[in-house]
Amino acid sequence: MSQDNKPRLRSAEWFGTADKNGFMYRSWMKNQGLPDHEFHGKPVIGICNTYSELTPCNAHFRELAEHVKRGIWEAGGLPVEFPVFSNGESNLRPTAMLTRNLASMDVEEAIRGNPIDGVVLMAGCDKTTPALLMGAASCDVPALVVSGGPMLNGKHKGKDIGSGTIVWQLSEEVKSGRISMDEFMAAEAGMSRSAGTCNTMGTASTMACMAESLGVSLPHNAAIPAVDARRQVMAHLSGNRIVDMVNEGLCLSKVLTRGAFENAIRTNAAIGGSTNAVIHLKAIAGRIGVPLEMDDWTRIGRDTPTIVDLQPSGRFLMEEFYYAGGLPAVLRRLGEASLLPHPDALTVNGRTLWENVCDAPLYNEDVIRPLDNPLVADGGICIVRGNLAPNGAVLKPSAATAELMTHRGRAVVFENLEDYKARINDPDLDVTAEDVLVLKHCGPRGYPGMAEVGNMGLPAKLLAEGVKDMVRISDARMSGTAYGTVVLHVSPEAGAGGPLAAVRNGDWIELDCKAGRLHLEVNDDDIASRLADTQPREASRLLASTGGYRGLYINHVLQADEGCDFDFLRGCRGSDVPRHSH
Structure with a gap:
């Protein structure tokens, strides 16, 4: 793309003026060792990081962010990493869902109020993916998701165990008297044995798959294990791609279309995805301004076979899913059977969803089953x-x-x-x-x-x-x-x-x-x-109990069929911000 055809950079409002304001914005940033040429014509790419040691799923994001930065530098952008509220599922009480909207507000205001031309959304744990997408959608800037990836298979008594799922199973066995408390506790050390999110098709993996089927991440982003070197490569390539997206003017509203959400609904049925996707997709759609109703899950998702044989519905875990071909293999199988509602939907790499998956290999039909031998014949929510x-x-x-x-x-x-x-x-x-x-x-x-x-x-x-x-x-x-x-x-x-x-x-x-x-x-x-x-x-x-944030939540939260967003957050507010003169 020629320089004349490139969109004007938002960051130029901060760094591109030869006056008192430009002087101060550039000067303060230079205390981090940035040379002058970094402020002239380079896209400034935010890395929205939900790293936290209190969010174990995302605790490896410090290192992963460095690979995103390498990709941004390589493609000619200026990376700037910033933290946002990390609502981790495993520790946060009473529930991470209480702060999903709070996290989305943090993301939205951080993007809009700062000199950011595009943003990489580093998400993993359940609510971090929808929260980051909700906030970015409200601003409608170029954005893509880099997921943290699932942890390795859990191990107990020589067998694979799924994170989360094994807790429910063994807990019931203790209550029934079939196993002892000692045996229950023995499984604890083997369940979570690497960095990453739950290795079942729980909400974290579901939302990573939703991001990929929506087209807001690169192919294979959903399933690469957290500790696989290919996860770092994915982060690097995503850093490359976000710079191109800014130069092309490829904003979220061009990707998060009605067709993209219909593709995601069908995909959720095929993977046996979490019911939480119903709430989160509705909330994301509400932010970008796409109408999405409960009945769409019936109209689009029902009669779709579940072909991914993963716990908690089936047998395998996310490692096997990736080795079998990952989500591209599922999407190809759906597309070949004319079960992808909108194969021509645009994705963040500039290609259509079908172009991304039409040649995707499938290596294991026990994990990703044929359509005529599904795990469940009608798996739609x-x-x-x-x-x-x-x-x-x-x-x-x-x-x-x-x-x-x-x-x-x-x-x-x-x-x-x-x-x-x-x-x-x-x-x-x-x-x-x-x-x-x-x-x-x-x-x-x-x-x-x-x-x-x-x-x-x-x-x-x-x-x-x-x-x-x-x-x-x-x-x-x-x-x-x-x-x-x-x-x-x-x-x-x-x-x-x-x-x-x-x-x-x-x-x-x-x-x-x-x-x-x-x-x-x-x-x-x-x-x-x-x-x-x-x-x-x-x-x-x-x-x-109406004080503080909880009071705000109780007074403004919408019902589940409306996505549990706040009533005042629906709709896309864009990225414009009043110019401040010092």
Whole structure:
């Protein structure tokens, strides 16, 4: 591209003037040893780093950022690394979802307020990927994602174990009496044995796959293990590419199109991706201004076979997924069967999604299965509605028990998480395997933050009898590493006056995933009367915790079907900023 055709650099507003302001901006930056020529015509590339020792998934980002910098220098850009809030899933209480929007605000304002022409988004742990994409989308600058990559396979008793998933499995076995606490604890050291994110198809790997299928990362970014040298090469090449994107004027709005989101929805079904993707994709779409609705998951995702045989739905882990061909192999298989809704969607490397994957090799059909031999024939996220979830709820078919996806049972109700913890293992709990466990007040406002507690552990006395799954319903979320016939994200939530708050012990509930139905067998007048009794108490409980950021969150968070973003953050605000004169 000729110099005349290059877009004007944002950074020129800071560094490109021969006046008092330009003098001061350049002079202050020069205290880092930068020579004068770095400020003349070079794209300034931000490296948005979610490194933190409190976010173990991203703790290797210091080194990875250096490889991004090499690529930027090599391509003629000026790299500037900056930290943003790192909302790590494993340590942050009460839930990293509470601070996803906070992190996105940090990203947005850091990009808009600084002399940045393009940005590399260094993400890994669950909420860091959507938070960074939300913030960058709000500014609509050239941006691409560099993921941290999954950790190596866990090892226990000579077998591979999946991070997160093995915790749920062994915990249930302890409760059932099948293994000892000593054996449970022995698996701890072998689960997380390298840098990187969870090695299952949990939320971290799902969102990395969503980024690649959206076209906002280079091919193969999603699956390369964190400690594989090819992850460093990916970082270097991404540094190269972001400079070209700035010179080409390739902003996020040209990549994050309606077609890109439809590709991602179909991809999520094929990989057996996390239900959390429903919330995060909705939030990202809302920032860039793309309409995306719950029913799109039914229209686009349903009847799509799950062909990636990974835990928690299947057998393998992310190492095997990468060695088998990674996401490009999946996308090629979908494209060849005309299952990619928009193969011509533009990606950040300037090519279409199909051009990126049309020749992708596939090395292992046990891991990435043929379409006529899927792990699950219909793996698309199931959206159910009814008088219990007027705005919808979600279920992950690839992690569910097929026989339970059509079920009618008696409600066993837990008013909140504390109530659940206090009663679930009580030997006198009135519960059978045919019942439906219902958990209230764990939604966006009610917890607050919508914690990953929707995959309620089963009652100990039923586990001891050999029961492995039950229908569970809540307004909470579920970890992407978890499994079970679990209805999640019930909207509106109980804490916002939704019908879930009206459910009582002994009520009958019908779930019919094929028909998309979730029905409480209580008449409308009785539901309204029950809600009238509970709403004053719930309002009083929420008002008691309205200070600080949590108060902001409770007062402005949208419901799950709207992406749990803040009402005042929706829409693309662009990168323009008032010019400041010193």
